[in-house]
Ligand SMILES: NC(=O)C1=CN([C@@H]2O[C@H](COP(=O)(O)OP(=O)(O)OC[C@H]3O[C@@H](n4cnc5c(N)ncnc54)[C@H](OP(=O)(O)O)[C@@H]3O)[C@@H](O)[C@H]2O)C=CC1
């Protein structure tokens with residue numbers, strides 16, 4: 001493993017989002033928002049990225065990024081359309097953010113190996129193992145450490161755009177140089193919280209935290225819908241459902257167990273237990289748990305180059 005030309009501490013750093021769609025843009029704007037905020041400035045012993053590149057294919061995506069990064073004029077963002085090689089050549093750190101089945105299109109191209117040499121490539125792709133990415137770049141050939149890039153997996157979520165991502169960083173084996181570990185922590189703590197877990201647990205982390213905001217949004221919407229059905233205006237119902245979930249999360253984060261929260265609210269003979277029984281009859285708890293299990297299994301299929309993996313569901 002090398003930490004040569006792009007080792008933190010050696011000049012201004014450029015971070016490229018190689019595939020900057022829904023997640024990539026959430027990460028990019030989350031980082032830009034964080035580093036633009038003087039109150040969040042922190043001293044580091046290494047050089048943090050100050051220049052950014054966003055890679056896309058279409059004009060439409062290019063315009064979308066342009067609009068999204070406009071408020072952060074203090075940090076230059078270059079948007080490149082179908083110029084991936086140029087982006088990687090200019091970058092020190094690359095975040096790979098395409099769809100899992102597109103890896104070859106982005107990485108198995110002439111010149112890419114050389115452009116990646118000695119650099120840090122962080123993949124946020126669901127289900128694609130480090131070995132698969134390395135295999136795509138080097139076509140299965142043995143490459144000396146000094147000539148290769150270092151591939152790391154991380155699994156953030158779209159709440160990155162509001163600084164509330166939950167990112168799992170896969171523990172590399174062999175361990176990364178400390179300065180790269182610190183740089184990766186720096187990147188993902190700009191956009192939320194991080195945990196480090198073995199690579200073998202990336203699929204369940206993808207389901208719980210990567211997909212999780214979608215599951216939570218369904219719960220949020222269901223709560224608001226019920227209130228709308230009973231006559232509350234949509235805007236108030238949405239605001240109240242948000243605050244209810246936020247408050248519940250704060251209690252849980254302070255150590256209150258979910259069962260205790262539930263029991264404390266349920267007055268004997270009251271309305272809460274009445275509502276809870278409906279949820280239990282519908283097996284909401286088991287269904288949520290099974291959705292995470294299902295998403296974990298599907299995540300593990302995503303890196304196999306197969307599309308329509310949900311079609312295998314029984
Ligand atoms: N969405 C999410 O919340 C999460 C996603 N992930 C993972 O993140 C990855 C990206 O997902 P998501 O952001 O939803 O996907 P999107 O389709 O929104 O983004 C993919 C991006 O890659 C770009 N792209 C595709 N092909 C090329 C190419 N050949 N050259 C340059 N750019 C290219 C697309 O550009 P264009 O738009 O112009 O086609 C687009 O900007 C996936 O692997 C997914 O598993 C992980 C956790 C959460």
Ligand SMILES: O=C(O)[C@@H]1CCC=N1
Pocket residue numbers: 126206207210211
């Ligand atoms: O749905 C997906 O496949 C991706 C991975 C996690 C969130 N979105």
